[in-house]
Amino acid sequence: MGMLEKRRTAAVHRAPFWQRLLHQWDLQILVIPSILFILLFAYVPMYGIVMAFQEFRLGDFPGASQWVGLKQFAALMKDPNFGRVLRNTVVISLLKLAINFPIPIIFALFVNELRHERFKRISQTISYLPHFISWVVAARLMFDFFSSDGGAVNQVLVGLGLLDAPIPFFNRGEYYWALAVFTDVWKEMGWNSIIFIAAIASVDIQMYEAAEIDGASRVQKLWYITLAAIRPTIILLLIFTVGGLLNANFDQSMMLTNQMGNKLLQEYADIIDTYVYRVGISQARFSYAAAAGVFKAVINFALLMGANMLADRLGESALF
Amino acid sequence: MRSRKTFGDVMLVTLVWLSMIIMIVFTLYPFLNSLAISLNNADDTTRGGVTIYPRVFTLRNYQTIFANQKVYSAYLITIMRTVLGTISGLFFTSTLAFGLSHKSLYGRKYYTMLCLIPMYFSGGLIPTYFLIRQLGLTNSFWVYVIPNLVNLWNMLLMRTYFANTPDALEESARIDGASYLRIFFQIILPISTPITATIALYIGVFHWNSWFDAAMYVNDQALKPMQSVLMSIINESRFAEQIAATAAGASLDVSNIARSNQTNVRSITMATMIVTILPIVMMYPFIQRYFIKGIMIGSIKG
Numbered sequence: 001m002g003m004l005e006k007r008r009t010a011a012v013h014r015a016p017f018w019q020r021l022l023h024q025w026d027l028q029i030l031v032i033p034s035i036l037f038i039l040l041f042a043y044v045p046m047y048g049i050v051m052a053f054q055e056f057r058l059g060d061f062p063g064a065s066q067w068v069g070l071k072q073f074a075a076l077m078k079d080p081n082f083g084r085v086l087r088n089t090v091v092i093s094l095l096k097l098a099i100n101f102p103i104p105i106i107f108a109l110f111v112n113e114l115r116h117e118r119f120k121r122i123s124q125t126i127s128y129l130p131h132f133i134s135w136v137v138a139a140r141l142m143f144d145f146f147s148s149d150g151g152a153v154n155q156v157l158v159g160l161g162l163l164d165a166p167i168p169f170f171n172r173g174e175y176y177w178a179l180a181v182f183t184d185v186w187k188e189m190g191w192n193s194i195i196f197i198a199a200i201a202s203v204d205i206q207m208y209e210a211a212e213i214d215g216a217s218r219v220q221k222l223w224y225i226t227l228a229a230i231r232p233t234i235i236l237l238l239i240f241t242v243g244g245l246l247n248a249n250f251d252q253s254m255m256l257t258n259q260m261g262n263k264l265l266q267e268y269a270d271i272i273d274t275y276v277y278r279v280g281i282s283q284a285r286f287s288y289a290a291a292a293g294v295f296k297a298v299i300n301f302a303l304l305m306g307a308n309m310l311a312d313r314l315g316e317s318a319l320f
Numbered sequence: 321m322r323s324r325k326t327f328g329d330v331m332l333v334t335l336v337w338l339s340m341i342i343m344i345v346f347t348l349y350p351f352l353n354s355l356a357i358s359l360n361n362a363d364d365t366t367r368g369g370v371t372i373y374p375r376v377f378t379l380r381n382y383q384t385i386f387a388n389q390k391v392y393s394a395y396l397i398t399i400m401r402t403v404l405g406t407i408s409g410l411f412f413t414s415t416l417a418f419g420l421s422h423k424s425l426y427g428r429k430y431y432t433m434l435c436l437i438p439m440y441f442s443g444g445l446i447p448t449y450f451l452i453r454q455l456g457l458t459n460s461f462w463v464y465v466i467p468n469l470v471n472l473w474n475m476l477l478m479r480t481y482f483a484n485t486p487d488a489l490e491e492s493a494r495i496d497g498a499s500y501l502r503i504f505f506q507i508i509l510p511i512s513t514p515i516t517a518t519i520a521l522y523i524g525v526f527h528w529n530s531w532f533d534a535a536m537y538v539n540d541q542a543l544k545p546m547q548s549v550l551m552s553i554i555n556e557s558r559f560a561e562q563i564a565a566t567a568a569g570a571s572l573d574v575s576n577i578a579r580s581n582q583t584n585v586r587s588i589t590m591a592t593m594i595v596t597i598l599p600i601v602m603m604y605p606f607i608q609r610y611f612i613k614g615i616m617i618g619s620i621k622g
Contacts, residue, residue, distance in 0.1 A: 026499040031419035042438035048447025134529035141350035293444030
């Protein structure tokens with residue numbers, strides 16, 4: 001760097017912010033349009049949260065309605081529908097945390113144990129496939145799979161003598177939570193395993209060789225080396241999952257219930273996101289629905305921070 | 321040197337193979353079954369028992385759906401939103417990622433903060449709905465494209481990739497007096513095909529599969545994408561199934577009509593569904609390595 005250039009840079013460092021931006025216009029211009037889009041589509045809705053503390057009526061300019069304090073939240077707490085919705089959300093999320101979170105890890109460990117390269121590749125390819133179709137399609141596939149009129153699941157269960165008569169799974173509310181768990185495993189197990197497979201692939205091969213010399217069995221190597229190596233990845237994803245505990249998958253709930261048209265399932269399938277949609281958009285109770293949305297976002301954020309802090313305290317890899 | 325095979329090892333191998341085979345059957349059966357039904361004669365399907373191959377082969381179901389003008393226009397909308405959405409999304413996501421990958425960017429700390437917060441906290445559905453309304457994007461094709469220009473998760477993946485490209489290339493171009501714009505579009509972008517391909521595919525699949533924005537913001541039937549058409553057909557078929565169920569106890573004739581009607585709807589649904597997922601399933605074996613690459617890049621950071 002020449003003397004002149006150096007002096008110029010030093011001068012720029014002391015200059016006001018806007019002059020520095022101007023000096024670097026060719027880099028800034030790559031960033032600023034996208035930043036403006038983010039401000040518009042992510043931050044303006046955050047400002048729109050004030051609706052939850054107001055009584056919005058159609059025709060009001062958003063955010064300029066009458067203030068009502070915590071009225072919407074108080075109503076939310078007393079609403080028996082919201083209690084049910086909260087129950088469904090938490091139950092579905094906890095079931096998924098207990099079942100759908102570990103399954104991709106187990107799947108990744110299994111894939112790693114396959115020594116037949118071709119079969120390994122084919123299994124992986126097939127397992128990712130359902131991730132790439134929409135829940136619109138996935139739900140329709142599952143309706144047929146579980147149909148009581150010639151659906152494969154019922155036919156096999158009846159054929160094996162496990163059932164006396166086919167069960168119309170999608171017309172019985174009490175099966176919904178199990179269906180939510182199963183269909184999510186069906187769709188996302190392979191995809192969610194990729195990150196663990198990647199983590200396993202980066203394990204130093206010498207660790208396995210050393211263990212072999214010590215006479216470790218395959219099961220021991222899997223437990224003490226592979227699983228230990230992917231522990232930070234597991235913790236990181238666990239933090240994310242806990243931080244999304246009140247999400248419970250909008251698309252899935254909507255599609256498995258024909259957009260809540262299947263009243264037999266709604267009792268068990270209605271989650272916070274679908275409730276916000278139904279109450280807010282379909283029934284036009286905007287402020288009330290916005291309050292439910294805020295309730296969800298705040299608790300999710302608190303859970304994320306809590307999980308992150310806990311991981312940090314326990315000496316695990318934290319997000320930040 | 322091979323380690324000795326314990327009883328546990330043999331059990332493990334058996335368990336692994338068995339699970340994989342079960343997984344493959346569970347994953348593929350619903351797809352193959354739908355494909356078979358879509359290619360099977362509708363009246364024959366009523367008899368039940370169609371598994372993974374068509375019993376009475378026909379292309380009638382496909383002819384029926386392609387005779388429908390609505391399907392064509394919906395398909396066109398889906399293709400248009402996917403192409404436009406991917407190109408524009410890639411543009412705004414990659415430029416932002418490139419900028420943020422430079423330590424010398426003034427205001428980098430603030431920009432990064434601005435990008436991180438919405439990943440963990442959002443205003444939610446209702447405020448977003450009103451924003452879209454105020455912007456006049458309802459009942460417009462652009463509602464599919466504009467709100468999705470920047471995806472922050474994709475941006476982070478790209479930023480990680482750009483941050484790991486060798487600095488030497490860029491430095492020599494800077495010395496020659498090239499602007500960052502030129503460096504990005506003429507030097508960095510052409511050598512970054514692995515990440516641009518990956519992100520393009522993520523965005524493309526997102527657009528292809530999207531249904532919610534169409535349900536939420538668009539009433540105009542002419543602007544509905546394929547997923548919406550599929551949704552309305554599915555709901556009609558559920559309706560038909562309910563008719564069949566209530567008619568089952570009634571006289572045989574009514575029940576037969578209902579059943580036959582149900583299967584026609586079912587055959588049509590399956591054909592529409594196959595048409596909807598076909599481009600993805602056909603491209604899938606060729607593009608899947610890019611998807612996986614994206615996750616690998618992401619996991620380096622983690």
